[in-house]
Amino acid sequence: MKGLLVIAHGSRRAESNDEIRELAARVSVQAAGQFDHIDCAFLELAQPSIPEGIQSLVDKGVQSIVVMPYFLANGMHVAKDIPAFLKEASEKNPQIQLSVSPYIGAADVMPSLILDAAAKAN
Amino acid sequence: MKGLLVIAHGSRRAESNDEIRELAARVSVQAAGQFDHIDCAFLELAQPSIPEGIQSLVDKGVQSIVVMPYFLANGMHVAKDIPAFLKEASEKNPQIQLSVSPYIGAADVMPSLILDAAAKAN
Numbered sequence: 001m002k003g004l005l006v007i008a009h010g011s012r013r014a015e016s017n018d019e020i021r022e023l024a025a026r027v028s029v030q031a032a033g034q035f036d037h038i039d040c041a042f043l044e045l046a047q048p049s050i051p052e053g054i055q056s057l058v059d060k061g062v063q064s065i066v067v068m069p070y071f072l073a074n075g076m077h078v079a080k081d082i083p084a085f086l087k088e089a090s091e092k093n094p095q096i097q098l099s100v101s102p103y104i105g106a107a108d109v110m111p112s113l114i115l116d117a118a119a120k121a122n
Numbered sequence: 123m124k125g126l127l128v129i130a131h132g133s134r135r136a137e138s139n140d141e142i143r144e145l146a147a148r149v150s151v152q153a154a155g156q157f158d159h160i161d162c163a164f165l166e167l168a169q170p171s172i173p174e175g176i177q178s179l180v181d182k183g184v185q186s187i188v189v190m191p192y193f194l195a196n197g198m199h200v201a202k203d204i205p206a207f208l209k210e211a212s213e214k215n216p217q218i219q220l221s222v223s224p225y226i227g228a229a230d231v232m233p234s235l236i237l238d239a240a241a242k243a244n
Contacts, residue, residue, distance in 0.1 A: 004236075004240050006236060008194065008195065009194075009195075009197075011195060011197035011198060012197070012198055013196070013197045013198050013201060015196060016195040016196050016197035016198075016201075017195075019195045019196060019227070020195055023227075023232060023233065023236075026232075026233045027233045027236050027237060029233075030233045030234065030237060031237060034237060034240070034241070035240070066240045066243040067243075068236055068239055068240050068243075070194060070236070071194070072130065072131075072192060072193070072194060072226070073130065073131075073133060073138040073139075073141045073142055074135070074137065074138050074141060075131075075133035075134070075135045075138035076133060076134055076135050076138075079135060079138075099243040099244055100243060100244075101239040101240045101241075101242055101243035102239045102242050103239070104194070104232075104235055104236065104239060105141070105145075106239070107235050107238065107239065109231070109235065110145060110148075110226075111145065111148045111149045111151075111152045112152065113226060113229050113231065114126075114128060114145075114149050114190055114192070114226065115149060115152060115153060115156060116229065117190055117223040117224045117225070117226060117228070117229065118126050118156070118157070118188045118190050118223045119156070119223075120223055120224055121188040121189075121190075121221040121222060121223035122221055122222075
């Protein structure tokens with residue numbers, strides 16, 4: 001079984017964390033067999049943490065996990081913090097295949113999305 | 123003249139801030155007359171700051187500015203910090219029309235982008 005873990009920063013604002021949970025639920029609806037389980041996890045300030053999120057997928061019987069950094073730029077969190085968590089998770093679960101996707105900000109479509117959003121300004 | 127200010131968080135990692143500057147340059151290329159000037163600014167940790175970014179557009183003769191929060195969720199930065207900066211900017215420049223676009227994470231296409239990125243994991 002294949003799992004996807006969407007990793008977001010986490011916020012002091014509960015609504016913001018709920019927004020990420022709802023996003024993960026929308027991803028699940030669209031995943032159409034690409035993944036058996038899709039969850040989110042938070043780098044800080046919210047639960048589940050990254051280790052908890054990975055463990056939860058492992059507990060569901062997932063053997064292969066794609067980690068998706070839901071971050072806009074290749075800053076410290078993407079370049080250092082998330083890889084450190086994954087190294088730890090990999091050592092703890094050597095039987096699990098862990099892979100990392102590009103972070104969301106690397107999507108080529110971002111300039112168009114920015115202009116689309118800008119057109120909705122009020 | 124119309125300006126667009128893309129506001130990112132800012133990072134301790136210089137490459138991450140440069141990535142946002144390059145993104146703003148790519149947006150400029152695609153803007154095709156939608157805006158006369160497109161710049162980026164940073165909430166913290168990098169320059170220009172939000173007040174500096176707004177001032178720079180004002181100095182270029184822009185009368186109307188769309189502010190685009192380049193953030194993924196409606197957390198403290200989007201809900202409180204950016205509006206506070208804009209209130210200040212508005213009071214300082216009452217002659218400028220300031221409007222705010224949806225933040226990038228509000229784009230309907232995000233679940234698809236997450237799955238696209240996930241498909242590129244390695």
